[in-house]
Amino acid sequence: MPVNEAAPRVGVVVVAAGSGTRLGLGVPKAFVEIAGRSILDRSLDAVRGLGEPVALVIVVPSEAVAPTTEMLVAAGTRAEVVAGGTTRQRSVALGLAVLPDTVETVLVHDAARAFTPTAVFERVVAEVRASGHGAIPVLPVTDTVRRVSERMCGETVDRSTLAAVQTPQGFPRAQLQQAYDEAADDLTDDAALVMAAGHPVSTVDGDASSFKITAPDDLRRADDLLRRNAVPVPRTGVGIDAHSFDPEAPLWVAGLHWPGEPGLAGHSDGDVVAHAICDALLGAAGLGDLGSLFGTADPALEGAHAEVFLVRTRAVLEAAGFRIGNVSVQLVANRPRFSARKAEADALLGGLLGAPVSVTATTTDGLGFPGRGDGATAIATALVFAAA
Numbered sequence: 001m002p003v004n005e006a007a008p009r010v011g012v013v014v015v016a017a018g019s020g021t022r023l024g025l026g027v028p029k030a031f032v033e034i035a036g037r038s039i040l041d042r043s044l045d046a047v048r049g050l051g052e053p054v055a056l057v058i059v060v061p062s063e064a065v066a067p068t069t070e071m072l073v074a075a076g077t078r079a080e081v082v083a084g085g086t087t088r089q090r091s092v093a094l095g096l097a098v099l100p101d102t103v104e105t106v107l108v109h110d111a112a113r114a115f116t117p118t119a120v121f122e123r124v125v126a127e128v129r130a131s132g133h134g135a136i137p138v139l140p141v142t143d144t145v146r147r148v149s150e151r152m153c154g155e156t157v158d159r160s161t162l163a164a165v166q167t168p169q170g171f172p173r174a175q176l177q178q179a180y181d182e183a184a185d186d187l188t189d190d191a192a193l194v195m196a197a198g199h200p201v202s203t204v205d206g207d208a209s210s211f212k213i214t215a216p217d218d219l220r221r222a223d224d225l226l227r228r229n230a231v232p233v234p235r236t237g238v239g240i241d242a243h244s245f246d247p248e249a250p251l252w253v254a255g256l257h258w259p260g261e262p263g264l265a266g267h268s269d270g271d272v273v274a275h276a277i278c279d280a281l282l283g284a285a286g287l288g289d290l291g292s293l294f295g296t297a298d299p300a301l302e303g304a305h306a307e308v309f310l311v312r313t314r315a316v317l318e319a320a321g322f323r324i325g326n327v328s329v330q331l332v333a334n335r336p337r338f339s340a341r342k343a344e345a346d347a348l349l350g351g352l353l354g355a356p357v358s359v360t361a362t363t364t365d366g367l368g369f370p371g372r373g374d375g376a377t378a379i380a381t382a383l384v385f386a387a388a
């Protein structure tokens with residue numbers, strides 16, 4: 001990871017020293033965990049994603065300097081960790097003070113904006129370099145905005161001239177340092193200080209996921225965002241089944257009845273295609289196999305067709321939190337001549353599983369038991385998705 005490699009020209013100061021009063025959890029906000037990772041650690045993902053080497057400085061409450069340093073070592077993230085001050089502005093100043101001399105462009109970022117995409121950092125750096133002055137990410141204001149005083153409405157403010165301001169805020173280093181050296185008041189963001197020092201600041205597009213985690217509702221929003229972006233974990237399985245021919249039995253293969261064809265022997269209807277599919281699905285999910293879940297001891301399964309096994313298998317998977325991706329299955333047999341009914345079989349089995357199923361068929365050039373016409377076999381693969 002290219003954080004803090006030799007001679008970085010970009011410095012990133014992540015401020016994480018706030019107390020989180022409005023969140024009200026009794027711990028500094030940056031150390032509150034969301035789905036097992038702290039807000040601070042999550043906020044660093046955007047920096048970790050940058051292609052260019054950066055000098056990373058993280059500003060935390062003084063008692064958190066040592067544990068944060070340990071956390072970063074464990075995560076393989078190189079950074080300077082320093083203690084913050086009593087206001088955001090003081091914390092930024094303390095971070096700026098330890099940036100290496102090679103840094104020309106500085107980005108200041110709130111750890112509380114834990115889900116800011118890397119692209120926003122890149123937009124800000126590009127704009128600072130192109131313009132030679134500061135740049136901040138903003139979003140348009142979508143509500144009507146009105147002045148209020150003692151709960152009484154005043155004038156409506158023209159929202160087309162307003163923007164909601166986010167971080168990272170980027171500046172040529174010399175302009176930001178001058179602004180902090182000359183700061184007279186405690187202002188709420190870095191752009192305000194730089195403008196007070198006489199420098200222009202332009203805007204780039206912000207991002208809705210850059211919202212600042214401030215109040216308890218924002219934690220719920222963070223959970224929702226993570227759930228929406230969760231990547232399901234794919235798992236594959238394989239299943240095989242074989243039955244001998246029984247000329248007295250009706251033939252059921254791939255959920256279809258094949259009149260006039262010799263049938264397959266078995267406790268159920270001997271449908272090798274359906275049984276191989278069930279084993280592939282159950283194997284993919286790690287939930288056992290057909291024999292152990294739907295054994296011959298169950299009288300309801302005597303003579304049962306594909307529908308019974310597939311619907312039950314799907315229910316077992318769904319109850320365990322799995323979703324079926326797709327199934328591919330091949331029948332290996334001299335008979336029946338399958339291709340004319342492939343589309344019918346795919347549609348029937350796919351409907352039962354609620355997922356695409358593709359059935360193909362082949363012979364073995366006279367080799368082995370399928371080639372001799374003693375029986376039929378089928379082999380299936382399945383893809384299932386576990387909840388992330």
Ligand SMILES: Nc1ccn([C@@H]2O[C@H](COP(=O)(O)OP(=O)(O)OP(=O)(O)O)[C@@H](O)[C@H]2O)c(=O)n1
Binds near residue numbers: 030089110212
């Ligand atoms: N003395 C401070 C105050 C704030 N911050 C940081 O500045 C960012 C924006 O501040 P805010 O969201 O207001 O955080 P808190 O000050 O922690 O929140 P609160 O006002 O609810 O206590 C946060 O990443 C916060 O950690 C900081 O580094 N040092």
Ligand SMILES: C[C@](O)(CO)[C@H](O)COP(=O)(O)O
Binds near residue numbers: 165166190
């Ligand atoms: C810097 C900032 O995140 C830009 O919106 C914001 O000003 C921080 O304000 P806070 O008062 O520290 O929450």
